[in-house]
Amino acid sequence: MSAEPVLQVRNLRAHIGTARGVVRAVDDVSLDVDRAQALGVVGESGSGKSVMAKAVMGLLPPRAACSGEVLFEGRDLLSLPRKERAQIWGKQIAMVFQDPGRSLNPVVRIERQLTEGMRRLLGTSRSEARGKALELLSEVGVPDPERRLRNYPHELSGGMRQRVMIAIALACEPDLLIADEPTTALDVTIQRQILDLLRRVQRDRGMSLVLISHDLAVVAGRTDRVAVMYAGRLAEVGATRSVFDSPRHRYTHALLEATPALDHERNAPLRLIPGSLPDPTDPPPGCRFTARCAQVEDDCRDPGPSMALVGADHYAACTRPVAAGDVPLPVGGGSGGR
Amino acid sequence: MVLPVLSRIGRSLLVVLLVTMAVVLLMSLAPGSAAEVILGEAATPEAVAALNAKLGLDQPLWAQYLNWLGDAVRGDLGESPVTGQPVTEAIVERLPVTLQLAVMALLLALVVSVLLAVASAVRPNSLVDRAINAVSSVFLSVPAFIAGPLLIYVFALQLGWFPVTGWSRLSDGIGPNLLGALLPAIAIALTEIAAFHRVLRADLIGTLREDFVGAARAKGMSGAYVMLRHALRPSSFSLVTLAGINLGRLIGGTVIVESLFALPGLGQLLATSIVTRDVVTVQGVVAFIAVVYVGVNTAVDLSYRLIDPRIRKVATA
Numbered sequence: 054m055s056a057e058p059v060l061q062v063r064n065l066r067a068h069i070g071t072a073r074g075v076v077r078a079v080d081d082v083s084l085d086v087d088r089a090q091a092l093g094v095v096g097e098s099g100s101g102k103s104v105m106a107k108a109v110m111g112l113l114p115p116r117a118a119c120s121g122e123v124l125f126e127g128r129d130l131l132s133l134p135r136k137e138r139a140q141i142w143g144k145q146i147a148m149v150f151q152d153p154g155r156s157l158n159p160v161v162r163i164e165r166q167l168t169e170g171m172r173r174l175l176g177t178s179r180s181e182a183r184g185k186a187l188e189l190l191s192e193v194g195v196p197d198p199e200r201r202l203r204n205y206p207h208e209l210s211g212g213m214r215q216r217v218m219i220a221i222a223l224a225c226e227p228d229l230l231i232a233d234e235p236t237t238a239l240d241v242t243i244q245r246q247i248l249d250l251l252r253r254v255q256r257d258r259g260m261s262l263v264l265i266s267h268d269l270a271v272v273a274g275r276t277d278r279v280a281v282m283y284a285g286r287l288a289e290v291g292a293t294r295s296v297f298d299s300p301r302h303r304y305t306h307a308l309l310e311a312t313p314a315l316d317h318e319r320n321a322p323l324r325l326i327p328g329s330l331p332d333p334t335d336p337p338p339g340c341r342f343t344a345r346c347a348q349v350e351d352d353c354r355d356p357g358p359s360m361a362l363v364g365a366d367h368y369a370a371c372t373r374p375v376a377a378g379d380v381p382l383p384v385g386g387g388s389g390g391r
Numbered sequence: 392m393v394l395p396v397l398s399r400i401g402r403s404l405l406v407v408l409l410v411t412m413a414v415v416l417l418m419s420l421a422p423g424s425a426a427e428v429i430l431g432e433a434a435t436p437e438a439v440a441a442l443n444a445k446l447g448l449d450q451p452l453w454a455q456y457l458n459w460l461g462d463a464v465r466g467d468l469g470e471s472p473v474t475g476q477p478v479t480e481a482i483v484e485r486l487p488v489t490l491q492l493a494v495m496a497l498l499l500a501l502v503v504s505v506l507l508a509v510a511s512a513v514r515p516n517s518l519v520d521r522a523i524n525a526v527s528s529v530f531l532s533v534p535a536f537i538a539g540p541l542l543i544y545v546f547a548l549q550l551g552w553f554p555v556t557g558w559s560r561l562s563d564g565i566g567p568n569l570l571g572a573l574l575p576a577i578a579i580a581l582t583e584i585a586a587f588h589r590v591l592r593a594d595l596i597g598t599l600r601e602d603f604v605g606a607a608r609a610k611g612m613s614g615a616y617v618m619l620r621h622a623l624r625p626s627s628f629s630l631v632t633l634a635g636i637n638l639g640r641l642i643g644g645t646v647i648v649e650s651l652f653a654l655p656g657l658g659q660l661l662a663t664s665i666v667t668r669d670v671v672t673v674q675g676v677v678a679f680i681a682v683v684y685v686g687v688n689t690a691v692d693l694s695y696r697l698i699d700p701r702i703r704k705v706a707t708a
């Protein structure tokens with residue numbers, strides 16, 4: 054990409070102390086989010102996607118230890134003084150969460166939840182913020198915005214709540230929007246509307262988007278690049294088309310094969326690869342996929358793979374990558390531009 | 392909205408009726424008639440019978456109750472056979488003292504406990520939190536009859552900041568009045584502070600784990616703003632309930648502290664009438680306390696609607 058990426062994650066580690074030991078939720082992940090582009094982050098539940106997003110937003114509990122760098126426009130969010138970071142969250146980076154039913158305050162009217170960011174961060178006047186709120190609600194497709202402003206969250210449907218959450222995230226015109234499983238809690242029919250809405254506002258506003266999902270179909274066709282996470286590590290990253298058409302990491306390959314068809318109507322679970330994620334407190338040495346991989350040899354464990362260029366804008370961390378063009382059987386996502 | 396409110400008030404009235412019935416019944420169960428008690432051992436049977444008839448105690452229980460109730464709803468709680476003062480007048484005379492004490496103690500406890508709970512919940516199990524918890528445990532386990540004398544000793548006798556005992560009326564100037572009420576209010580508030588702190592701390596910690604708190608922080612809202620504008624209100628149910636129950640309780644029963652500090656309140660009135668076997672006054676005061684208690688609790692129940700809009704919704708649905 055030409056311009057400098059809006060967000061650069063460098064060797065990010067997020068280790069969370071628990072009663073059962075230190076959970077190595079994110080372990081040495083490096084990733085770029087390009088300007089005005091959409092990046093998908095996929096991987097099965099527990100692979101560390103949410104922890105990574107929370108590390109960027111400073112939302113991890115105090116017992117979590119983060120190291121590495123999260124560079125936003127060149128400034129490291131992990132080491133920035135609190136005052137300066139406060140200028141970034143909400144204003145320049147915003148987030149949409151999984152469950153809109155739980156991420157809106159049940160006892161606060163929509164109007165205040167929607168306008169408090171503008172009022173407190175941008176110093177917008179009350180009436181101006183109200184006008185902006187009405188515009189935002191129309192932009193995200195909430196009918197009758199006047200009335201909605203006076204509503205409490207429980208008076209809205211799940212899909213409407215998520216639209217409101219997106220409006221809230223857009224309120225201060227962020228450069229980057231992180232959406233963590235934004236549709237997982239919603240009905241299938243609503244899911245698609247919300248995903249298309251996200252992609253539309255991302256394009257209209259020239260904003261960057263990180264779309265996190267355990268579901269490949271969510272990301273396919275709606276993102277420019279995709280990163281595949283496995284057990285706290287990055288397995289593969291590249292142009293979405295390239296990764297889906299020709300996955301090089303054994304995990305991505307297995308994942309695509311296990312996914313029935315990359316069809317927007319389906320909500321395909323990713324739990325179809327035999328076996329399960331390694332113990333996050335005690336991951337195996339080298340590649341973390343070894344226990345479930347069919348092509349394991351000694352060098353997968355020691356020294357283990359490192360991220361390498363495997364094609365144009367396509368990287369994979371695999372000792373024995375799948376041959377280029379070895380298309381997993383039922384591919385649907387990469388073939389159509391949609 | 393209207394129907395559930397009415398039914399709540401209806402239930403409250405029922406409770407008041409039952410309590411007053413129980414009071415009439417209990418008094419008739421006590422050994423000896425009220426007249427015997429009032430007139431003393433030396434009284435002639437004729438005199439006793441005459442007084443019983445005057446007090447209406449020769450009638451069947453239900454008639455006694457109905458008579459009493461009929462007068463009570465008109466604000467007439469009878470006349471003390473001991474002092475000759477109408478009971479209603481005695482209550483009205485002493486109510487301001489107790490009310491002021493209860494309200495001051497409660498406000499003090501609320502302000503202090505909210506501050507402490509917020510300080511605790513910001514970082515649970517931190518040094519600050521553990522120190523506050525330790526202090527609050529001490530408050531909780533020290534009853535007013537120990538805290539009271541201790542406060543009197545330190546702040547009134549040694550430091551001389553407050554009068555030792557006694558009450559100066561509000562009409563004699565607000566300064567001396569507040570000064571006189573503060574120490575007893577603190578004596579009452581200590582336990583309340585501890586109880587309120589526990590409840591609110593636990594609820595706040597729970598709320599701060601909610602997704603909407605993370606979402607508010609992700610919006611760039613400061614920690615203090617999130618605490619005050621997002622977390623405090625949804626965490627305040629148990630606190631409001633407890634504070635309401637305790638306000639009712641305090642109005643009926645600051646007996647110990649009123650005695651310790653020699654304050655002319657309702658508790659003192661009740662205590663003296665029990666000692667002098669003043670049946671009529673005891674009945675009247677207990678009935679009054681029951682009405683206040685039930686009234687406050689009803690108001691608390693209805694106030695949930697103000698805290699949480701979802702309850703309004705359910706109630707109207």
Ligand SMILES: Nc1ncnc2c1ncn2[C@@H]1O[C@H](COP(=O)(O)OP(=O)(O)O)[C@@H](O)[C@H]1O
Binds near residue numbers: 102104114
């Ligand atoms: N607050 C937390 N405390 C302890 N462990 C956590 C916490 N949050 C996440 N984890 C652990 O970190 C790992 C990654 O979790 P997460 O990022 O939520 O996965 P994903 O979002 O990819 O499904 C999991 O093993 C999970 O159990």
Ligand SMILES: [Mg+2]
Binds near residue numbers: 103233234
């Ligand atoms: Mg997640």
